[in-house]
Amino acid sequence: MIYEPVMRAGADFMMAFQGVSPALEWPMRVLTFFGEESFYMIVITLIFWCFDQRFAVRLLGLLVLSSFLTDICKLALHSPRAYWWDASVQALVSESSYGPPSGHSSNGIALWGYAGYYLKRTTGRSWVLPLCIVIGLSIGISRMYLGVHFPHDVILGWLLGGSALLGMIFLGEGFLSWYTHLTGRARVVVAMxxxxxxxxxxxxxxxxxxxxxxxxIWVENALADQPGERIDPRSLKNFANLAGVAFALAMGGSLYQKHARFLSQGSGLQLLGRYLLGIVGVFAIRAGLSYLFGSGDDPVALALRFVRYFLIVFWALYLAPLLFLRLKLARSPTPV
Incomplete structure (x- = not known):
């Protein structure tokens, strides 16, 4: 566990931060949303279907990498969240996984940092990078105000996300080049x-x-602060999610390149039609299969969770683009 005086100092800082002004709650909730799964679904699909497929695929791959590293570290450290450890810290949202490192912080700095890096390179606008870094850092800060992460959780998240970001910048293109030159069978083997x-x-x-x-006492404090929200810090749900996303990214991406490539350009109505059709499919699969499959941490439940996340991404990368082409919402880059 993290050294207790560090947690004591962190909890005291968080309570002082929360005491600054209750008016900060909603801005902090908005910043936290910028690091949520739903936000990434909304934005990455928008980029893929309407603007820049190359950019979107790299963001999704980086999200998988950063999330995987974070989940490994959470289990390895198996340390509490602030409101589990000190009942005096008020949690304004509930979380069931271990505390450090903060996943919102790691994913925030990785994805927003990469967005700034990519957009600066492609648009030449130098102000985009610092703006994106500020947003990424602010996501982590919001987690302290909301009572779910100690300062050291956030700092560890920033360091981990920064490492994933540097890995993508310096090694990502080489890996993608190697993977795309594999045979179809070899790609399946690597994905598996x-x-x-x-x-x-x-x-x-x-x-x-x-x-x-x-x-x-962690369970007691968590339930006292968030009645009805039981913590489950050793759940493997996130690992099943990430495995499903990674497999769909590999398989769906390969099939997209062969059979469903389309030009991102289009009329305003075409872009709107693509996005509405695609995002309805994403959330229908997400909510519908969640209702049908239920929840749990047993092998069957985890397998069904893998299937759900695989289908969400497979729809976004392959099935939806096929539909766009059939419905004339997009054009193929080459005559069919």
Whole structure:
């Protein structure tokens, strides 16, 4: 566990921060939303369908990498969130996973940082990069105000997200070039190995923690602050999600390149039609399969969760573009 005096100092800072003004709550909630799964679904699909497929695919790949590293570290550190550890810290939102590192902070600095880097290179607007970095950092700061992360959680998240960002900038293109030159069969094998690796790491970490008990006061404090919201910090749900997304990114991306490539340009009505049709499909799959499959952490539930996230991304990358072409909402770059 993180050294307790550090947590004490962090909790005191958070309570002072929360005491600055209640008017900060909604701006902080908005900033936190900029690091949520739903926000990334809305924005990355918009970029892919209407603006720049290359950019969107890299953002999605970076999201998988940053989230995977974060989930590994959460289980490895198995440390509490601020409001679990100190009942005096008020949580304005509830979370069920371990605390450090902050996933919002790591994903925020990774994705917003990459967005700034990419847009600066492609548009030449130098102000975009610092703006995006400020937004990425602000997402982490919002998590302290909302009571769910100590300052050290946020700092660790920034460092982890920054590492993922640098990895994408300096190594990402080389990896993508290597992967795209593989045969179709080799791509499937690599994708399956990634799935087994992601799930295997999660299972291995959970087994390592099997004989290590969490402090029962964490559950008591969490329930006292957020009644009805039980914590489940050792769940493998996120690992199943990421495995499904990674497999769909590999398979859907390959099929898109072969059969569903389209030009991002189009009339205003075409762009609107693409986005509305596509995003309705994304959230219909997400909500519909969540209702049908239910929730849980047993092997069957995790397998169904893998299927749900696979289908969300497979729809976005392959099935929706096929539909756009059929409905004349997009044009193929080459005559069909």
């Amino acid at each position: 190995l990634v799935v087994f690796f992601v799930i295997g790491v999660g299972v291995a970490l959970k087994l390592v923690l099997a004989d290590i008990a969490d402090d029962p």
